[in-house]
Each structure stands twice: as structure tokens, then as C-alpha cells.
Amino acid sequence: MTHQFPTLSEAQKRELHETALRIVSPGKGILAADESVGSMAKRLAQVGVENTEENRRQYRQILFSADDRINSCIGGVIFFHETLYQHSDNGVPFVKMIRDRGILVGVKVDKGVVPLAGTCGETTTQGLDGLSERCAQYKKDGAVFAKWRCVLKVSDVNPSKLAITENANVLARYSSICQQHGIVPVIEPEILPDGDHDLKRCQYVTEKVLAAVYKAMSDHHVYLEGTLLKPNMVTPGHSCSTKYSPEEVAMATLTALRRTVPPAVTGIAFLSGGQSEEEASIHLNAINNCPLPKPWVLTFSFGRALQASALRAWRGHKENEKAATEQFIKRAEVNSLACQGKYTGGDNYGEAGQRIYEYWPT
Amino acid sequence: MKGRNFLNTCQITCIVISLRMTHPFPSLSPEQKRELSDIAQRIVAPGKGILAADESTGTMAKRLQKINVENTEENRRSFRDILFTSDASFSNCVGGIIFFHETLYQKSDSGKLFPQLVKEKGIVVGIKVDKGTAGLMGTDGETTTQGLDGLSERCAQYKKDGCDFAKWRCVLKISDGCPSALAIAENANVLARYASICQQNGLVPIVEPEILPDGDHDLQRCQYATEKVLAAVYKALSDHHVYLEGTLLKPNMVTAGHSCTKKYTPQEVAMATVTALRRTVPASVPGICFLSGGQSEEEASVNLNAINQVPLHRPWKLTFSYGRALQASALAAWKGKAENRAATQQAFVTRAKINGLASKGEYKPTGAAAQASTQSLYTASYVY
Numbered sequence: 042m043t044h045q046f047p048t049l050s051e052a053q054k055r056e057l058h059e060t061a062l063r064i065v066s067p068g069k070g071i072l073a074a075d076e077s078v079g080s081m082a083k084r085l086a087q088v089g090v091e092n093t094e095e096n097r098r099q100y101r102q103i104l105f106s107a108d109d110r111i112n113s114c115i116g117g118v119i120f121f122h123e124t125l126y127q128h129s130d131n132g133v134p135f136v137k138m139i140r141d142r143g144i145l146v147g148v149k150v151d152k153g154v155v156p157l158a159g160t161c162g163e164t165t166t167q168g169l170d171g172l173s174e175r176c177a178q179y180k181k182d183g184a185v186f187a188k189w190r191c192v193l194k195v196s197d198v199n200p201s202k203l204a205i206t207e208n209a210n211v212l213a214r215y216s217s218i219c220q221q222h223g224i225v226p227v228i229e230p231e232i233l234p235d236g237d238h239d240l241k242r243c244q245y246v247t248e249k250v251l252a253a254v255y256k257a258m259s260d261h262h263v264y265l266e267g268t269l270l271k272p273n274m275v276t277p278g279h280s281c282s283t284k285y286s287p288e289e290v291a292m293a294t295l296t297a298l299r300r301t302v303p304p305a306v307t308g309i310a311f312l313s314g315g316q317s318e319e320e321a322s323i324h325l326n327a328i329n330n331c332p333l334p335k336p337w338v339l340t341f342s343f344g345r346a347l348q349a350s351a352l353r354a355w356r357g358h359k360e361n362e363k364a365a366t367e368q369f370i371k372r373a374e375v376n377s378l379a380c381q382g383k384y385t386g387g388d389n390y391g392e393a394g395q396r397i398y399e400y401w402p403t
Numbered sequence: 404m405k406g407r408n409f410l411n412t413c414q415i416t417c418i419v420i421s422l423r424m425t426h427p428f429p430s431l432s433p434e435q436k437r438e439l440s441d442i443a444q445r446i447v448a449p450g451k452g453i454l455a456a457d458e459s460t461g462t463m464a465k466r467l468q469k470i471n472v473e474n475t476e477e478n479r480r481s482f483r484d485i486l487f488t489s490d491a492s493f494s495n496c497v498g499g500i501i502f503f504h505e506t507l508y509q510k511s512d513s514g515k516l517f518p519q520l521v522k523e524k525g526i527v528v529g530i531k532v533d534k535g536t537a538g539l540m541g542t543d544g545e546t547t548t549q550g551l552d553g554l555s556e557r558c559a560q561y562k563k564d565g566c567d568f569a570k571w572r573c574v575l576k577i578s579d580g581c582p583s584a585l586a587i588a589e590n591a592n593v594l595a596r597y598a599s600i601c602q603q604n605g606l607v608p609i610v611e612p613e614i615l616p617d618g619d620h621d622l623q624r625c626q627y628a629t630e631k632v633l634a635a636v637y638k639a640l641s642d643h644h645v646y647l648e649g650t651l652l653k654p655n656m657v658t659a660g661h662s663c664t665k666k667y668t669p670q671e672v673a674m675a676t677v678t679a680l681r682r683t684v685p686a687s688v689p690g691i692c693f694l695s696g697g698q699s700e701e702e703a704s705v706n707l708n709a710i711n712q713v714p715l716h717r718p719w720k721l722t723f724s725y726g727r728a729l730q731a732s733a734l735a736a737w738k739g740k741a742e743n744r745a746a747t748q749q750a751f752v753t754r755a756k757i758n759g760l761a762s763k764g765e766y767k768p769t770g771a772a773a774q775a776s777t778q779s780l781y782t783a784s785y786v787y
Contacts, residue, residue, distance in 0.1 A: 045627040245427040252641035259634035265682050296687070300647050304718050305681040336686045336718040 048262045049220060057267025058307065060185050060225045064145050064269065065308030068377045069116030070341035071227075071271075073312075074104055074348075075149035075188060077121060084348075090357035098127045103355060103365045104348065105129070105138050110370050114377035117145040119188050119227070119342070125179070136183040147186035147227065148179050150215070154192055163204040165211055166191045172215065176222040186225040188271065188342075189215045194233045195246050195278065209253040213261035220264055227310070227342065229271040230254050234314050236278035240285050244275045244293045251301035265305040271342045272298070274311050274324055287327035294324075295333045304336035311339070313346030318372055321346035322379045329382030340380035347372045430644045431602060439649025440689070442567045442607045446527050446651065447690030450759045451498030452723035453609075455694075456483055456730075457531035457570065459503055466730075472739035480509045482737060486730070487511065487520055489748040496759030499527040501570050501609075501724070507561070518565035529568040529609065530561045532597070536574055545586040547593055548573045554597065558604035568607040570653065571597045576615045577628050577660065591635040595643035602646055609692070609724070611653035612636050616696050618660035622667050626657045626675045633683035647687045653724045654680070656693050656706055673709035677717060686718035693721070695728035700754055701768070703728035704761045711764030722762035729754050 049057070064071065076084060081100075082092040090096055101124050118139050125148055128134050136146050152168035166189065176187065191208035193200040208230060216226035230250050232243065251272065258265060275293040277285055285293075298309060311328075313321040321343060328339050341347075347369060355365035378384040431439070446453065458466060464474040472478055483506050500521055507530060511520050518528045534550035548571065558569065573590040575582040594610050601608035612632050614625065633654065640647065657675040659667055667675075680691060693710075695703040703725060710721050723729075732750035737743050760766040 045623065241427065249641065252638055256634055256638040259631065259683070299687040300685050301641070302686075303682050303684070304686050304716060305678070334686060334718055336681075336716050 048217075049264055049267075053220070053223060054264055054267060056223055057220055057225050057264060060145065060223075061267055061269055061307035064117040064147075064186060064225070065310065065338040065340050066116050067338075068113055068381055070114070070343070070376055070380050071147070071310050072104065072115050072118045072347055072373070073188075073342050073344035074101055074124065075119040075121045075147075076344060077149075077153070078123070084345075084352060085357075088352055088356045090355075094123065096357065097123070100352070100355065101127065101135060102129050103351060103362050104369055105135055107366050107370050107373070109142065111373045112142050112144065114373040115144050116340075117147050117186060119147040119149055119186075120184070121149055125182060125184070140183060145186060146184045147188055147225075148184040149189075150175060150179070150187045150219075151189040157204060157207060160201050160204060161196065161198050163194070163199060163201060164192055165204075165207045169211065169214055169218070172218045173221065176219055176224050180222050180224055184224065186227060186269070187215075187219050188227040188229060190229040190231060190271075192231050192233060193246075193250060195236050195238045195242060200232070200246060200250065205250055205253045206257075209250070209257035210261075212254060213257035213263055216258065216263045216268060217261045220267055225267055225269060226263075227269045227271050228254065228258075229312065231271075231312055231314070232273045234273070234276055234279050237280040237282070238278040239281050239283055240275065240277045240289060240293050243273075243277060244297045247273065247275050247294075247297040248300055251297065255301060255303060265303055266307055268306060270302060270306055270309045270337075271312050272309065273314055274316075274328070276314070276316075276324075279315060287323050288331070290324050291327035291331040292333070294328055295331045295335065295339075298337075299333060299335075302337065306337050308338035308340060310342035313341070313343045316346055318346045318349050322372070322375045322384055325376060326379035326382055326384040329380060338380075341376045343372075343376065347376065427644075430599070431646055431649075435602070435605065436646055436649060438605060439602060439607050439646060442527060443649055443651055443689045446499040446529075446568060446607070447692065447720040447722055448498050449720075450763055451496055452725070452758055452762050453499045453501060453529070453692050454486070454497050454729055454755070455501045455570075455724050455726035456486065456506065457501040457503045457529075458726060459531075459535075460505065466734060467739075470734055470738050472737075476505070476509075478739060479505070482734070483509070483517065484511050485737065485744050485747050486733065486751050487517060488513075489752050491524060493752045493755045494524040494526050496755040497526055499529050499568060501529040501531055501568075502566070503531055507564060507566070516565075522565060527568060528566050529570055530566045530606075531571075532557060532561070532569045532601075533571040539586060539589060542583050542586060543578065543580050545576065545581060545583060546574055547586075547589045551593065551596055551600070554600045555604060558601055558606050562605050566606060568609060568651070569597075569601050570609040570611060572611040572613060572653075574613050574615060575628070575632055577618050577620050577624060582614070582628060582632065587632055587635045588639075591632070591639035594636060595639035595645060598640060598645045598650060599643045602649055607649055607651060608645075609651045609653045610636065610640070611694065613653075613694055613696070614655045616655070616658055616661045619662040619664070620660040621663055621665055622657065622659045622671060622675050625655075625659060626679050629655065629657050629676075629679045630682050633679065637683060637685060647685055648689060650688060652684060652688055652691045652719075653694055654691065655696055656698075656710070658696070658698075658706075661697060669705050669709035670713075672706050673713045674715075676706075676710055677713040677715050677721075680719075681715060681717075684719065688719050690720035690722060692724035695723070695725045698728060700728045700731050704754070704757045704766055705768060707758060708761035708764055708766040711762060720762070723758045725754075725758065729758065
């Protein structure tokens with residue numbers, strides 16, 4: 042088992058590594074615009090817009106027609122399959138619009154969660170069938186990175202050993218297949234914030250999950266320098282009665298990552314989960330200011346936390362498009378500062394100046 | 404009906420508890436963690452490494468035989484005494500010394516117990532706690548390491564007797580079918596058990612999964628095997644809830660097998676080594692202290708220096724935990740004679756200082772190395 046059989050050539054490795062580096066270049070993060078049709082239904086319902094293909098196209102156009110200000114804030118955009126083949130009003134393919142400004146195109150390749158029998162409501166994620174052929178096609182169609190989301194949850198009995206190993210394994214299979222086609226896999230083992238567990242519990246679970254993920258990556262011979270991680274930040278459950286400062290969230294998050302994510306991983310781009318736009322930015326900023334050494338880039342891969350205001354500004358009305366785009370640009374710029382630890386603004390940020398990071402003895 | 408419901412509740416509770424694997428049960432208090440972390444940081448303070456002076460009686464026999472010195476307890480004591488009483492400056496390069504059990508209870512010529520002598524110089528005292536390798540049936544000559552029985556009580560006693568860290572060596576080898584999945588998993592597991600027990604008793608565990616340089620495999624093969632072994636080690640440490648900030652790693656450098664015909668530069672060795680470590684060792688591990696294996700003194704220093712110059716981000720300290728590579732010249736100078744004391748100490752301190760510089764990437768070899776320094780210290784199938 043310890044004979045190395047060729048997985049990737051030097052040239053393939055170099056391409057993957059360079060792609061990963063470009064996505065997380067200093068000051069840049071990822072716009073997760075890959076909401077499935079079902080997820081878009083929920084988003085559009087919140088602003089009273091019908092979930093049609095045309096409305097989805099128009100909405101993404103609002104984001105993609107942002108001006109050059111986002112070029113220094115967004116390193117990559119994750120597309121949903123449908124969007125990859127849509128065009129602007131002027132007939133310009135969205136993929137071209139994005140690539141022409143030096144932003145890399147990614148695509149969500151998983152096919153959603155399915156239940157794991159015998160567990161307490163846990164899931165794995167499907168989408169491996171024919172994935173190799175799909176990746177080859179996506180590469181031809183302009184994608185250079187991919188995303189696959191696994192979901193775990195915290196409860197009295199969860200996540201179970203099965204859920205942890207099964208999801209870690211499927212993430213590693215997905216990663217291995219992507220890399221064969223020159224596609225950088227973004228690895229997303231999301232631990233949901235649902236529940237009343239405290240910060241420590243989330244940290245503990247995150248450490249166990251990520252340790253399993255990277256063991257699986259090793260077992261599947263995945264080239265870590267050519268991957269990105271998209272984890273949850275370490276936060277308390279939504280119904281937890283204890284409140285924690287951004288510094289505590291940052292310290293818990295960074296401690297968990299330092300204990301599990303090998304330094305060879307090129308970058309970590311956090312999901313925003315259920316956080317508000319401002320919350321997500323403030324947390325990302327605190328993470329980047331945390332005094333623990335950080336061997337990887339720590340940036341964002343936000344969906345809602347980049348789009349919520351834009352969506353609300355739009356409400357499906359053409360006359361609101363520019364205002365909506367402006368909202369998106371604003372969040373992109375804020376997060377660009379946050380991923381460099383330079384965000385000083387914010388409504389609820391309280392006093393400016395130095396924040397105190399207490400030693401977190403966990 | 405009531406009794407039945409109660410029973411069912413108990414059964415359900417038992418199932419719930421057994422399904423739980425993601426509740427943290429306290430393994431260490433914050434104070435214990437802080438103590439372990441502080442000890443580890445002191446051992447690998449900038450410019451410092453470890454003197455591995457924990458050769459067993461059997462291994463000392465081989466060392467002393469080479470210089471025609473009888474393997475008596477007094478001779479062993481005497482040699483360690485010479486090293487430990489060297490000029491105080493060596494404590495600027497040595498953060499920790501690993502002892503063998505016998506040595507922990509021996510005294511210097513001055514009558515002072517060795518642990519006390521060493522601690523007064525600001526050096527942390529460590530102790531080898533494993534009990535050697537044992538064969539794994541059904542494998543091609545592979546081993547695990549024994550010593551877990553009563554380890555907790557032994558650790559508690561060692562802590563009382565002045566130790567703050569421990570060392571446990573596992574051995575793997577490269578060949579057509581090795582290291583096997585069993586060898587990797589079993590050694591990773593036993594290292595994690597040892598580490599867990601040490602931490603309970605306030606000792607920082609040095610985790611040593613040595614992959615021997617025996618064989619004709621190339622550099623890539625060694626890198627591959629090292630990555631697989633270390634990935635398994637850190638998964639096991641996670642499974643056993645080991646506090647990584649309070650541990651140290653003592654791995655082999657990534658090198659070609661000793662009979663490999665292709666020669667590699669220190670830079671190639673360094674790059675392969677750092678790459679393997681970056682892919683497997685979490686940043687929370689404070690320090691990596693390389694074993695010297697069969698390398699000569701000079702080779703071990705030059706390679707360590709190159710490692711500290713690799714243009715890749717290295718989030719842990721990268722330093723030495725050398726036995727032979729710190730003591731070969733000293734032994735050669737000593738020859739068992741009291742009148743050679745000063746020369747012995749000078750040889751030792753010279754290597755200590757060189758490795759101190761190498762651990763910062765600041766060593767500039769002058770080219771004229773002493774003969775003993777460049778002699779290969781490799782012996783086939785090295786066994787303690």
C-alpha cells in the first residue's frame with residue numbers, strides 16, 4: 042500500500058496549486074452564487090419574487106454586472122449548473138463576463154444530501170456517478186474549480202462516527218476526481234449551527250470532523266496544495282443562551298483549524314451559515330486579527346452574507362438593479378478588508394481600536 | 404408497566420451514551436494544558452534542540468565497544484557526566500535532554516543527581532519510556548513498540564523525579580510490502596495511547612515514528628511513506644484526544660534509502676522533508692525535532708540547516724533531537740580516558756552550537772570537517 046502510483050504529473054500539480062492561489066489572492070474571496078433551484082426558491086420567496094429561470098438569470102446578472110471594484114475583492118465565483126450556461130441581457134455568457142475580469146469560475150458539482158439509514162437524521166451527499174465526465178465537460182466550459190457540500194449536525198448523538206467517516210470519504214472521492222481534470226476541489230464539511238450547544242462543543246466537533254476529512258484526503262492521495270477548505274466558523278448553536286465575542290469565535294475557530302488542517306492546504310474560505318452579513322464580516326475580520334499564527338489564507342466563501350442586502354434592494358424590480366448591485370459591491374469590499382483583518386467599520390462593532398484576545402485554554 | 408418503561412429508558416440512555424462520540428469529556432484542565440504547552444515551548448525555544456542521551460544499556464554497549472571502552476555502569480555514568488558538565492554555553496543550544504532510566508538516578512562526580520544538574524542549567528529533563536519493539540505476527544518483519552503496562556504510574560514517578568517530557572520510539576521500514584497498513588495503524592495507535600497517558604501525568608510526549616533508512620528506495624518513496632505514516636499518527640492523536648500544543652514530533656528526515664544509487668542534495672532532502680510535514684503535521688504542534696538516523700554529524704547539521712532555509716511556510720520549530728549526531732566526535736575524543744575530558748566536552752559543545760545555528764538556518768559550514776563528523780553513522784537495521 043505504500044507504493045506510489047502516479048496520481049498527478051508535476052504540471053497538473055502546478056496548475057492546481059496556482060489556481061488555488063489565485064482564488065485566494067490577498068484581499069480576495071469567493072462569491073458563492075451556486076444556490077440550487079430549490080434554494081433560490083427560498084431566497085426569492087423572501088422578497089416576493091417568483092422562482093423562474095428568467096428571474097434567477099436576472100438576479101445573477103445583478104451580481105455579475107458589478108463594476109471593476111469587485112475585481113480586487115472576488116477571486117472566484119461558484120456557479121450552479123444552470124447559471125453556467127446563461128447569458129446577460131446583451132447575450133454575453135456569464136462565464137465570459139466573470140472570466141474576462143480575471144475572476145475564476147467554479148461550479149457546484151454535488152447533487153444534494155441523502156439520508157443515512159440508521160442514524161438520527163444524518164446525511165451524506167450524492168453526486169459521484171459520472172462525476173469524472175462532468176468535470177471534464179465543466180473544465181471545457183470554463184470552470185477551474187468545484188464545490189461539494191457535506192452537512193453534519195450537532196445534537197446529543199450527532200455527529201455520529203458513521204456520518205463523520207462517510208462524509209469525509211465522499212469529500213475525498215470528489216476531490217480526487219476533480220483533480221484528475223485540473224479542477225481545484227473546494228471541500229465543504231459544514232457543521233450546521235442548529236441547536237443549543239455552546240462554543241466549546243462546536244469546536245470539539247469541528248476538530249473531529251476536520252481530522253477525519255484530512256485523513257480521508259491522505260488515504261485518497263489528494264494533492265492538498267491544490268485544494269481549498271470551506272468550513273463553518275466555530276460558533277455556538279443558534280439557540281445557545283451564552284453570547285460570545287467575535288474574538289472568542291475567532292480564537293475557537295483558529296484553534297480548531299490549527300489542530301487539524303495541514304499547512305499545505307492553500308486556503309480556507311469560510312461559509313457564512315446563518316450569520317448576517319455584518320456578523321460574518323466581523324467574525325472574518327476577528328479571525329484574521331487573532332494572534333495565533335496562521336499558515337493558510339483565511340478568507341470568505343459567502344452566499345447569503347454577500348447577497349442578502351442586494352436581494353432585498355432588488356425585490357424583482359428592474360429599476361432597483363443598480364442599487365442592488367451597489368449593495369453587493371459594498372459587501373464585497375467589506376469582506377475584502379475583513380479577510381485582511383482591516384475592517385474597522387460596522388454598526389454593531391462598538392468601540393474602534395484594539396480588541397482583546399484572551400488566551401483560550403481549550 | 405412502570406418498571407418496563409424505566410428499563411426501556413435505561414436501555415435507550417445506554418444506547419444514546421454509546422452513540423455519543425462527540426461530547427468532550429475533560430481530558431486535561433486548562434492549567435494542565437498550559438503547563439504542557441509551556442514545557443514544549445521551552446524545549447524548542449529558538450536556537451535550541453534536544454540531546455538524545457537515552458541510549459539503552461544494550462545500545463551503549465555498541466557505542467563503547469567502538470572506542471574500546473568496557474560497558475560498565477560507571478563508564479556510562481562517566482560519559483554522561485562529561486557531557487552534562489560541559490561549558491554552560493551549551494544550554495543556549497540544548498533545550499532538553501532525554502535520559503535513559505538508569506541515568507536519571509545517577510550522580511555527577513560532584514555528587515549531584517543528573518536531573519538536578521541539568522535543570523539548574525535551565526534544560527528540561529526527559530525520559531525514554533518505551534520498552535523496545537515487539538514483532539507483529541503476519542507481517543514482513545514489522546514491529547510495534549511495547550511499554551504501555553503501568554505506564555501511568557511510571558510517568559507519575561518520573562514527574563516526581565524531575566522529568567517534564569518523555570520519548571517513545573516506534574519503528575517502520577520501507578520495502579516492497581512495507582510499511583503495511585497494520586504496521587502504520589498499530590504504531591500510530593500505540594503512540595497515541597502513550598501520548599495520552601503522558602499528558603495525564605504532566606509529561607510532554609515526544610512522538611517518534613521513525614521510518615528506517617534501510618533499503619534502496621529513492622527520495623520520493625520515503626516522502627510518500629512518511630506522509631502516509633504521519634497522516635495516520637495525527638489521526639490517531641485526534642482520536643485519542645491528545646492535546647497537540649503539548650506534544651513534540653520526532654520524525655525521520657525524508658531521505659533516500661541507504662543503498663539507493665541516486666544521490667540527493669541537502670536542498671532536495673530539505674524540500675521533500677518540509678513538503679511531507681506541511682501535508683500532515685498540524686500547525687498547533689509547537690516543534691518538530693528530527694532524529695539523525697544513520698546520518699553523520701555533519702550531514703545531520705547540514706540537512707537541518709537546509710530544512711530551515713526551505714522557502715515554504717514552516718509553522719512549527721524545526722530542530723534536532725540527536726543522539727549519535729551530537730555525540731560521535733565526543734565519544735571518539737573521550738576513549739574512556741579522564742584526561743580527555745576537556746577535549747570530549749569541546750567536541751560535544753561544538754556540535755551543539757552548530758546544530759543550534761542549523762535550527763535557525765544560520766549554519767555556514769567551513770568545509771574542513773573533522774573525520775569523525777563526516778563518517779557515516781549508519782548501521783544496518785538500526786535497533787536501540
